[in-house]
Amino acid sequence: xxxRESLADKxxxxxxxxxxxxxxxxGAVLAELxxxxxxxxxxxxxxxxxxxxxxxxxxxxxxRKGILVIEINxxxxxxxxxxxxxxxxxxxxxxxxxxxxxxxxxxxxxxxxMQQAAGKNDDVKFMRHDSELNILIAQASHNEYAARAxxxxxxxxxxxxxxxxxQAADMPLCARLHAExxxxxxxxxxxxxxxxxxxxxxxxxxxxxxxxxxxxAA
Numbered sequence: 402x403x404x405r406e407s408l409a410d411k412x413x414x415x416x417x418x419x420x421x422x423x424x425x426x427x428g429a430v431l432a433e434l435x436x437x438x439x440x441x442x443x444x445x446x447x448x449x450x451x452x453x454x455x456x457x458x459x460x461x462x463x464x465r466k467g468i469l470v471i472e473i474n475x476x477x478x479x480x481x482x483x484x485x486x487x488x489x490x491x492x493x494x495x496x497x498x499x500x501x502x503x504x505x506x507x508x509x510x511x512x513x514x515m516q517q518a519a520g521k522n523d524d525v526k527f528m529r530h531d532s533e534l535n536i537l538i539a540q541a542s543h544n545e546y547a548a549r550a551x552x553x554x555x556x557x558x559x560x561x562x563x564x565x566x567x568q569a570a571d572m573p574l575c576a577r578l579h580a581e582x583x584x585x586x587x588x589x590x591x592x593x594x595x596x597x598x599x600x601x602x603x604x605x606x607x608x609x610x611x612x613x614x615x616x617x618a619a
Contacts, residue, residue, distance in 0.1 A: 412442045412450035420459050420470055421560040431460075431468040457553045459560070478561055478609050481554050486602040488551045489538075493582060493598040496541035497591040504541040508587035511537065515580035519573040524566070527576045532559075534583055541586065558605075565612035571604075578604055 416436065419425045437447045451468055454460045461469045500508065511534050518527040535555055539548035566572065578601040585594040 408442055408446035409449040409453075412436075412440060412446045413453050415440055416447075416450050416454060417459065417556050420454070421556055422563055423560075425470050427470050427472040429470045430463070430466065431470065433468070436468075454556075457556050459556050473561060473564060475613050478557075479606065481557055482602060482606055482609065485551070485554055485558065485605075486599065488547055488554075489602060490595045490598045492538050492542040492544065492547050492551065493586060493594040494591045495544055495547075496538050497586045497589050497594040499543045500541040500586060500589070504537065505587045505589070507533075507537055508541070508583045512580045512583035512587060515576045515583065519576035519580065522573055524572055527572060527579075530576075531579060534579060538586070561609070561612070565608070569612040570608050575601075575604060575608075 416425070425431065433444055433447050433451065436451075437444050440447070451460060451462060455462050455468075459471055461471055463469055496504075511530050514526065514530045515534075517523070518530060535551075539551060542548060562570070578597070582594065582597040582601055585597045
């Protein structure tokens with residue numbers, strides 16, 4: 402049982418990354434067998450991973466036809482951010498209070514890495530630390546329900562960012578906002594962490610609107 406779950410988790414992580422980074426493009430119709438051969442993973446773990454991705458809104462399972470990669474829907478992105486704002490504020494505040502010493506050390510490491518990414522305009526380093534920070538906040542909040550809810554929207558958010566960030570994002574500013582959030586949590590500053598979370602989502606909302614309509618930056 403443990404082996405199958407491990408393979409399903411591995412399949413999920415690989416497929417989610419492939420969808421988020423557009424290796425599997427929106428509108429593509431996939432087949433379980435083909436995906437299994439591509440990842441060298443059996444059909445049952447692939448199926449479990451696909452059902453998880455379907456619950457998160459990244460794919461749609463079409464009976465007897467295949468698996469459809471959901472198109473990016475700009476009109477729904479701001480609705481997603483409404484939910485993300487409330488969940489991330491809650492998790493930032495609780496993580497600041499409940500983090501273990503080991504978790505606080507990791508938050509400081511990520512804050513430092515984000516500052517370095519901002520200074521060098523290093524998008525690869527930024528995206529790596531962004532993923533680490535998401536996972537760590539969910540873990541350090543010690544609230545399985547909030548963690549489960551936020552996971553369902555993170556893939557959609559990351560894919561939108563990946564599509565548009567080179568045209569619309571101020572990556573150094575975004576990295577600094579992430580660094581501030583990580584540092585406030587590390588310091589145990591619940592109020593500051595909640596405010597830092599709101600500032601980050603404010604930025605993401607501005608980025609999202611700019612991605613829709615570049616003329617609003619003028």
